[in-house]
Amino acid sequence: MSEPKYKFLSTPRRPVEDRRFVAGRGKYVADLERPDMLHVAPLASHHAAAVINSIDGSKALAMPGVIDVITGDELAGAVQPLMNGLNTPNVRRFPLAVGRVRYAGEWVCAVVAESRAIAEDALENIIVDATPQPFVLDAEQALLDSSTPVHPEHGSNLLLDRKFVWGPVDEDFAAAAHSLSFSVTWGRNSTVPIETFGVIAEWNGWDQMLDIWASIQMPKYADQIARSLGLPGNAIRVHYDVDVGGSYGVKRGIKHSVLVGYVARKLGRAVRLIEDRLENMRAGDAHGPERKFDVAVAFDDDGTVRAMKMRALDNAGAYAGRAPFQLGKPISAIVGPYKINSVAYHALSVTTNKTVQEAVRGFGQAPTNYAIETAMDRVAEYLGMDRLALRQHNLIRADQFPYLIPSGSHYDSGDYHAVIDKVLAAADYPAMLAERDRLRADGMMAGIGIAACLEPSGGNSSFEPLLNESNKTSTWMESCQVNVDALGCVTARIHTTSSGQGHETLVSTILGEVLQINPELIRITRPNSLESLPGNSPVGSRMAIMLGGAAARAGEKLKAKIMAIAAHHLAVDVDQLRYESGDVIAPDGRSLVWDDMIELAHRQYHSLPDGMDPGLASFDIMQVPTGEALPADGKVQMYPCYAFEFHLVLVSFDPIIGRPDIHSYFIGHDCGTVINPAIVSGMTYGGIAHGIGAALFEEFAYDANGQLLTQSFLDYLMPSSHEVPAINIVKHCTPSPHTVFGQKGSGESGYLGSPAAVSGAINDAVAGLGIHFEKLPIRMSAISDAIAAKSS
Amino acid sequence: MNDVTLSINGKAVSAATEPRVTLLDYLRDVAGLKGTHAGCEHGVCGACTVLVDGDPVRSCLMLAVQAEGVDITTIEGIGGLGARAGELGIIQDAFCEAHGLQCGYCTPGMILAAEALLSVNAAPSEHDVREAISGNICRCTGYVQIVEAIMLAAKRLRQRNDTSAPDLTPA
Numbered sequence: 001m002s003e004p005k006y007k008f009l010s011t012p013r014r015p016v017e018d019r020r021f022v023a024g025r026g027k028y029v030a031d032l033e034r035p036d037m038l039h040v041a042p043l044a045s046h047h048a049a050a051v052i053n054s055i056d057g058s059k060a061l062a063m064p065g066v067i068d069v070i071t072g073d074e075l076a077g078a079v080q081p082l083m084n085g086l087n088t089p090n091v092r093r094f095p096l097a098v099g100r101v102r103y104a105g106e107w108v109c110a111v112v113a114e115s116r117a118i119a120e121d122a123l124e125n126i127i128v129d130a131t132p133q134p135f136v137l138d139a140e141q142a143l144l145d146s147s148t149p150v151h152p153e154h155g156s157n158l159l160l161d162r163k164f165v166w167g168p169v170d171e172d173f174a175a176a177a178h179s180l181s182f183s184v185t186w187g188r189n190s191t192v193p194i195e196t197f198g199v200i201a202e203w204n205g206w207d208q209m210l211d212i213w214a215s216i217q218m219p220k221y222a223d224q225i226a227r228s229l230g231l232p233g234n235a236i237r238v239h240y241d242v243d244v245g246g247s248y249g250v251k252r253g254i255k256h257s258v259l260v261g262y263v264a265r266k267l268g269r270a271v272r273l274i275e276d277r278l279e280n281m282r283a284g285d286a287h288g289p290e291r292k293f294d295v296a297v298a299f300d301d302d303g304t305v306r307a308m309k310m311r312a313l314d315n316a317g318a319y320a321g322r323a324p325f326q327l328g329k330p331i332s333a334i335v336g337p338y339k340i341n342s343v344a345y346h347a348l349s350v351t352t353n354k355t356v357q358e359a360v361r362g363f364g365q366a367p368t369n370y371a372i373e374t375a376m377d378r379v380a381e382y383l384g385m386d387r388l389a390l391r392q393h394n395l396i397r398a399d400q401f402p403y404l405i406p407s408g409s410h411y412d413s414g415d416y417h418a419v420i421d422k423v424l425a426a427a428d429y430p431a432m433l434a435e436r437d438r439l440r441a442d443g444m445m446a447g448i449g450i451a452a453c454l455e456p457s458g459g460n461s462s463f464e465p466l467l468n469e470s471n472k473t474s475t476w477m478e479s480c481q482v483n484v485d486a487l488g489c490v491t492a493r494i495h496t497t498s499s500g501q502g503h504e505t506l507v508s509t510i511l512g513e514v515l516q517i518n519p520e521l522i523r524i525t526r527p528n529s530l531e532s533l534p535g536n537s538p539v540g541s542r543m544a545i546m547l548g549g550a551a552a553r554a555g556e557k558l559k560a561k562i563m564a565i566a567a568h569h570l571a572v573d574v575d576q577l578r579y580e581s582g583d584v585i586a587p588d589g590r591s592l593v594w595d596d597m598i599e600l601a602h603r604q605y606h607s608l609p610d611g612m613d614p615g616l617a618s619f620d621i622m623q624v625p626t627g628e629a630l631p632a633d634g635k636v637q638m639y640p641c642y643a644f645e646f647h648l649v650l651v652s653f654d655p656i657i658g659r660p661d662i663h664s665y666f667i668g669h670d671c672g673t674v675i676n677p678a679i680v681s682g683m684t685y686g687g688i689a690h691g692i693g694a695a696l697f698e699e700f701a702y703d704a705n706g707q708l709l710t711q712s713f714l715d716y717l718m719p720s721s722h723e724v725p726a727i728n729i730v731k732h733c734t735p736s737p738h739t740v741f742g743q744k745g746s747g748e749s750g751y752l753g754s755p756a757a758v759s760g761a762i763n764d765a766v767a768g769l770g771i772h773f774e775k776l777p778i779r780m781s782a783i784s785d786a787i788a789a790k791s792s
Numbered sequence: 793m794n795d796v797t798l799s800i801n802g803k804a805v806s807a808a809t810e811p812r813v814t815l816l817d818y819l820r821d822v823a824g825l826k827g828t829h830a831g832c833e834h835g836v837c838g839a840c841t842v843l844v845d846g847d848p849v850r851s852c853l854m855l856a857v858q859a860e861g862v863d864i865t866t867i868e869g870i871g872g873l874g875a876r877a878g879e880l881g882i883i884q885d886a887f888c889e890a891h892g893l894q895c896g897y898c899t900p901g902m903i904l905a906a907e908a909l910l911s912v913n914a915a916p917s918e919h920d921v922r923e924a925i926s927g928n929i930c931r932c933t934g935y936v937q938i939v940e941a942i943m944l945a946a947k948r949l950r951q952r953n954d955t956s957a958p959d960l961t962p963a
Contacts, residue, residue, distance in 0.1 A: 014888050021896025022884035022903060024827020024867030031826035117812075194831040194839050194931050195897045245829070245897030246931050277832045500895030500932050678891035682937055686894065689934030713836035713929070721922040721935040750934075 008512045008519050009741060010674050015505040016520070017498070026243040029198040029215045034270035037200070038067055040260060041119035042110045042273075043126055044283055045101035048353040048706025049135035049150070052099060052128065055109050060122035065114040069126065070263060072096035072109065079262055080228045082254055084320045085464055085471065086160065090153040091351070093319040095259035101130065102150050102318035103353045104707050105282035107255075112263055112271065135353035135706050139292060139315035142350040150318055150351035159316055160324040160349035162467060164331070164634045166406035167342025172307035176298035180382050184374050185775040186367035186755075188290035188315065189698040191360055191690065192718060193499070195245020196280040197253040201260040202270035210261055212238045217247040217499050218254065219461075219476075219536040222529040228258045229265070236261075238529040244499035248690070249359040249539065250286035251499060252322070281711045287700055288360030289326050290315040293371040299379050303390045305338060310371065311346040314364075316357055323357035324349040326364030328463025329540075332409045332638035333365065333454045336372040337416050338394040343406050347467075353706050361690065362455075362748045363540065366755055369453040370776065373756035377450075377763065387450050387760075388424075392417060395452065402737075408635025409456075410626070411642045412736045412744075414670060416452065419732045420646050423668035426730045427648050432664065439652045439663075445787070446652035449761030451753040455671070456639035457745020458545030460627035461536075466636050476624050478546035479533030480507060482554045484616035488598040490515065491523040492554070494547060495532035501747060502679040503543055507551045509675055510741075514555030516581040533621055541745025544675055545641055545736075550622040552740040557618035565600050566592045568609040625738035641736045641744035643671035647688075647757035651765065655791075658784030660696055660762060662725040667753070670732040672744035680746045681729055687750025689724040694751075695758035696777050697723070796856050800825065801869030809856050816840045818856035819866060827867035827900045831929070838928030841901035842866050848908040848927075867900035870907060882952065883907060883945040892941030894932030901928050906942045914950055918943065 020026055057069030072094055081092040092098075096107050108128055113119035134148040141147055142157040149156050173179055199214035210231065212222075222236045229236075244251055256273050264271040275284055294311040312330075316323035327347040334343050376394070380387040396403050398415040405411065432448060439446035464471045481493040492507050504524040512519030536542070559579060566584035567574035569592060578585045582594035592600075600607050601616045608614065625640040646668040653660045667684060674680045697717040701709045710716040735742020755776055762778050763771075769790045773782065796809040800823055807822045816833070819825045819842065828851055831839030835853040842851045843865035871881040880888065883906050893899040902925055909916060909924035916924070921942045922935070930938060 015891055017896070018888040018891060018893060019880070021893055021899045022880060022887045023871075024825075024900040026896040026899075028826075028829070028897065030820075030830065117810075192931065193895070193897070194837055194929060195829065195895070243896060246895040248931070277834065500893075502894070678937070679894075682891050682894055682933055685934035685936040686930075686932045687934075690931070712834055713832045714834070718929050718931065719934075720926045720929060721939070722926050724934050724936070726918075726939075727934065727936050 006513055007516060008509050010677065012677055013509065013519070015502045015676060015679055016508060017502055017504050027241065028195060028243050028245050029200060029213050030274050032200060032213055034200060034202055037270040037272050038112050038114065038267065039116040039119050040110050040112055040263065040271060040273040041116060041123055042107035042279065043123045045097065045104055045106045045108050047101055047130060047132050048104045049133040050101050050130035051133060052097060052101065052108065052130050054129045056127040057109065059125040060111055063118065063122050063125065065118040066111060066122045067114070067267065068112040068263065070096065070110045070112065072098035075262060079258055080230060082228060082258065083224050086320055086324055086468055087470060088154060088159060088320060091151045091159065091320050095255040100133070103355055105355060106318065107283055110259060112267070137352055137354060137702055137706055139313050139350050139352060142352045150353055157350040157352065159320050159351060160327065160347060160467060162347045164345045164407065166635065169307050169309060169342040169344045172342045173298040176306045177300045178382065179296060179298040180378055181294070181296035182374065182378055183292065183294050183774060184371055186289060186291045186370060187699040187776050188287055189694050189700060190286055190288040191248035191250050192716065193246030193248065193251065196275035196277060197251055197256060197284055198274035199253055199257045199260050200270060200272045201257065201264035203264040203268055205268055208235055210236050210265060212236065212257065212261065213242050214238070214253060214257060215242065215244045215251055216253060216497055217244060217249070217251040217537055217539065219539055224254055225257055225261055229261050234530060236529065240495060240497050240526040240528060240532070242497055244497050247499035248361040249363070252358050255285060277713070278711055281716060282708050283355060285321060285356035286358040287317060287355045288357060289323065289364055289367050291367045295371055295375050297375045297379060301383070303379065303383055303385050303393045305340050305379060305394050307342040308340055308375065309344040311348070313348040315352050315354065316349045317354040318351060319356045321356040322359045325463050325467060326359065328467045329363040329456065330365050330368035331407045331463065331466065332456045332459065333642065334407050335405050336369060337396055337452050337454055337644060339396055341406065354702060355700065355708065359539065361687070361751050365456065365748070366691065366752050369451070369752050370756045370759060373451045373453065373760060377760055391450065391452055392420065409638050412640060412738055413734045414642065414644045415732070415734050416644055419644055419668040419670050422732060423646050423648055423666050423730045426728060427664065427666040432650055435663065436650055444652045445655050445765040446650070447761040447764030449647065449649040449651065449757035449759065449764065451647040451757035451760060453645060453753040453756065455541055455643040455645065455745055455748050455752050457541035457641045457643060458624060459540055459542070459639035460624045462627065462631060462636045462638040466631040472630060474627065474630050476536045476627065477621050478535045478550050479619065479621045480547060480550040480554045481533060481619040482511065482558055482617065484558065484598065486598065486602045488594055489521065489523070490517060491525060492551060493525050493527050495527065495535040496537045498538065501538050501543060502676060503538065503547060505676050505679060506544060506548055510548050510551045511555045514552055515559060533619060538747070541747040544743045545739050545745060546622060546624065548675060548743060549740050550620045553620040553622060554618045557620065558616060561616065562597050564609055564612065565597055569600060569607060640738040641672065643744040643746060643749065645669050645749055645753050647753045649757045649761050651758065651761035653765065653783060655787050656784060658780040658787065660780065665725050665727045666730060667727065667750065668730040668732060669749055670734050671746040671749060672736045672739070673733060673742040675743060683746055684729055684750040685727050687748060688727055688754040689719050691751045691754025692724060692758055693719045694776060695755040696779065699777050796860060798856065798859050798864060800864045801866060811855065811857055813856045814852055815854040815856050815859045816851035819851060825866050825868050829897055829900060838901045838905065839898050841904045841928060843904055843908060846908065846911060848905050867903060870903060882948050883910065886945035886948060887941040890937045890941035890944055892933065892938040898928055898930045902930065902938055906945060910946055910949055914946065916946055
């Protein structure tokens with residue numbers, strides 16, 4: 001794929017967003033000032049579970065500068081419960097606790113004051129009388145009948161219990177020569193952006209309009225606020241020109257937004273809630289999956305893995321949130337990149353008295369990949385086979401695409417073996433093995449980690465109808481508008497906020513490619529939600545496919561109009577015309593340049609083809625490729641595109657200290673046609689760093705009383721520049737047949753495989769001692785303790 | 793409340809200020825300089841990094857009243873000599889060239905940490921760069937392109953013709 005196929009695409013170009021950020025001129029929600037703005041501080045529950053008997057805010061209300069104290073009872077009388085995608089009507093969630101608190105940190109009530117400092121001072125003067133209740137923290141215990149339901153009205157802690165059987169699982173297990181089973185646990189962590197969530201709501205009673213500025217990454221955000229507040233959809237105006245300081249899935253903030261929206265309307269003022277770090281970690285409702293996997297695999301002597309049974313039990317926390325659906329996305333790549341013939345999948349989601357989950361990078365795929373890759377390592381160990389050879393034996397071959405997996409998705413394209421060969425060559429794999437053995441000879445524990453996995457991208461949110469049959473979603477569209485002004489300048493509108501993904505660069509590059517105009521001359525704007533076409537925000541690695549696709553299609557429509565105008569003017573059949581860098585050239589050499597077309601379209605209606613509208617503008621609302629059908633028989637084509645990544649990592653540690661040191665990190669990455677190389681590489685590096693954190697450091701740990709222990713950056717450890725090594729990306733390009741340029745998603749790359757790879761490396765290092773680490777994160781204390789226990 | 797007068801990017805700013813107000817909040821809410829960001833407000837993430845007499849300091853851990861009598865440089869005070877709006881300094885330009893950022897939230901702190909390093913070490917090793925930014929958490933990039941950006945900036949700073957003054961001089 002090295003021929004210069006594109007003028008701007010896949011070429012090294014500076015992301016246009018970077019200029020304002022390096023100057024400190026990003027516009028984040030906390031940077032915005034509104035007239036007479038009020039500030040909100042929430043009061044956190046001390047109890048993991050308690051019945052609220054009374055809340056006395058009178059002392060707080062008497063303080064100068066305190067305007068209001070809002071309770072859950074007041075809110076529950078005024079707003080609808082927050083959206084819950086499951087049919088669990090008795091698991092009701094409001095922004096503030098109503099009647100009972102269900103986790104330590106949950107917002108009991110909220111103070112509204114003239115400044116955040118005053119609001120925080122006032123929290124100390126609120127008297128809450130509450131009676132502690134039994135609580136449950138562990139997911140397996142939550143399943144027991146003897147456990148107290150987090151929501152007594154719901155009757156149990158079970159949110160989701162679905163069993164799928166795809167293919168002849170029992171027959172494959174019976175026919176296979178061997179089988180083994182194991183359990184692994186993915187610890188509770190999250191993306192923890194450096195900017196906490198924040199939102200400003202401002203009510204204008206004369207216009208009957210609620211303006212919202214938020215650090216948001218959420219599909220159908222305005223709709224959800226309108227439904228909860230009982231306002232018409234067109235009374236909510238979300239401003240998309242707010243920069244978001246990182247999200248990677250979690251910046252949903254719906255409870256915060258409904259709370260400040262309600263207060264803004266009640267008081268007729270602008271109201272702001274910016275989480276502090278403690279609120280963000282304890283009650284931002286932005287934790288990620290906490291998942292236990294029980295896996296069994298059936299395989300033959302030659303390493304062929306025939307079938308897999310997987311039970312995935314997820315600890316959702318106190319309310320449904322998005323947690324149950326994060327068991328759904330992995331169905332779309334449930335066999336990873338392997339030719340596993342049949343799968344049984346049991347997805348369980350339970351409530352516990354922990355913080356609520358939100359969507360996290362990969363939407364459940366990274367934990368599942370960790371379980372699948374652990375299975376591959378265990379099979380290799382069982383058979384005494386090389387881990388790499390085992391994977392190569394089971395991988396789907398390049399000539400088998402499109403490849404239908406048992407759960408109903410076709411993988412679009414790929415050449416997994418070629419990517420792995422490239423990585424092995426780039427890393428000098430024999431030398432890496434020799435280095436591992438040298439480290440071992442020097443008394444270190446050293447291991448190599450291997451992980452191969454897929455990044456499903458650009459889908460329809462089909463896990464919703466798959467897990468909830470009353471949900472009939474079969475589109476997850478995205479839109480783009482393009483206008484060429486009377487001076488010939490191109491402006492495109494996108495209908496979302498961005499949190500570092502470079503969507504302005506994406507759209508300007510693609511429009512530049514289609515129109516053959518320098519992308520730097522194309523302006524990208526972000527109108528508010530009322531001026532926008534339908535879209536679903538940057539989730540599920542979808543924007544290169546869907547926003548890029550919509551931009552390309554809008555550009556093609558514009559180009560088609562230009563060609564029609566030129567054909568009419570030159571009296572030539574349109575098929576005979578050539579478009580070149582904005583000019584249109586006839587076979588006889590006559591041409592119209594860009595400015596001629598602008599003059600015709602904008603001023604000379606009499607020169608346009610009959611019936612053609614004046615001006616040069618277009619838009620496109622794009623449907624998800626391959627996403628036409630609802631699920632049937634527990635199967636669905638969930639994503640159009642599947643990117644591939646292969647991780648190879650060498651880790652060592654001192655057997656007494658146990659602190660892992662990553663010596664070298666290679667990743668082979670094939671996400672089809674790359675739009676902007678620096679952006680894609682950056683997301684991959686960042687995803688790997690995030691995955692190293694999940695593998696080694698990061699966990700929201702609770703004590704036996706349900707109190708969150710890791711609630712600051714001193715306890716919740718994120719990788720610094722010392723923990724993340726230099727990373728070598730080996731690129732490969734297998735275009736997708738389903739997208740305009742062959743692009744696939746890349747927003748979750750790196751994170752999907754690095755936890756599995758790092759875990760594999762550490763397990764390889766201790767394999768000689770017969771140790772298996774079966775829970776992430778694998779902290780240095782766990783490593784040194786396990787080795788010490790074996791030695792003593 | 794007493795008047796607190798600070799020297800920020802070469803200009804004097806004065807306002808009646810509660811003793812408990814942090815330098816971070818003073819910069820953002822009093823001086824109106826929004827480029828300094830709050831990340832953790834307990835001194836770990838480095839998003840609020842400013843330069844105090846040229847040294848990187850976490851403005852969330854310093855009270856505004858403690859900052860009287862020192863020279864404070866924020867991201868708004870960084871740039872080429874006599875920089876105007878739209879003109880980038882060499883380090884900022886290198887961050888754009890290497891795409892040493894994504895969401896931009898930690899970026900001002902990273903650039904100030906890089907300024908502090910390169911003002912005392914013209915030819916840092918990769919290890920020196922990683923050490924200099926190790927107190928600044930970035931969640932987007934995995935640091936790879938940030939390290940590239942700072943190494944590139946160091947090279948360009950060494951190669952520039954202008955030897956008159958370091959970049960730290962406020963505009």
